[in-house]
Amino acid sequence: MSTRKKIPLRKCVSTGEMKPKKEMIRIVRSKEGEVSIDPTGKKSGRGAYLSKDKDAILNAKKKNTLANHLQAKIDDSLYEELLQLVGKE
Numbered sequence: 001m002s003t004r005k006k007i008p009l010r011k012c013v014s015t016g017e018m019k020p021k022k023e024m025i026r027i028v029r030s031k032e033g034e035v036s037i038d039p040t041g042k043k044s045g046r047g048a049y050l051s052k053d054k055d056a057i058l059n060a061k062k063k064n065t066l067a068n069h070l071q072a073k074i075d076d077s078l079y080e081e082l083l084q085l086v087g088k089e
Contacts, residue, residue: 009021010026012050013069014059014063025086026038026047026069027048029046031045035072037081044073058083
């Protein structure tokens with residue numbers, strides 16, 4: 001019997017890839033319809049995961065994937081914030 005902890009996987013809404021939760025950025029829509037980046041992964045609301053990858057973020061922006069997934073309007077400033085986050089990694 002293996003005692004290793006199971007790594008929680010999440011699916012990137014942009015690429016469709018399954019990756020460990022730690023390698024993803026969670027974007028959450030609150031009940032009030034406010035969309036924000038959730039660095040802790042613990043905010044309540046509708047969540048969507050994106051790969052920590054510039055191409056995945058740009059692809060999501062181009063195809064409006066996040067807006068469709070969260071059923072909310074995504075401000076360009078959120079994408080800028082995401083790209084800055086990824087740039088630091």
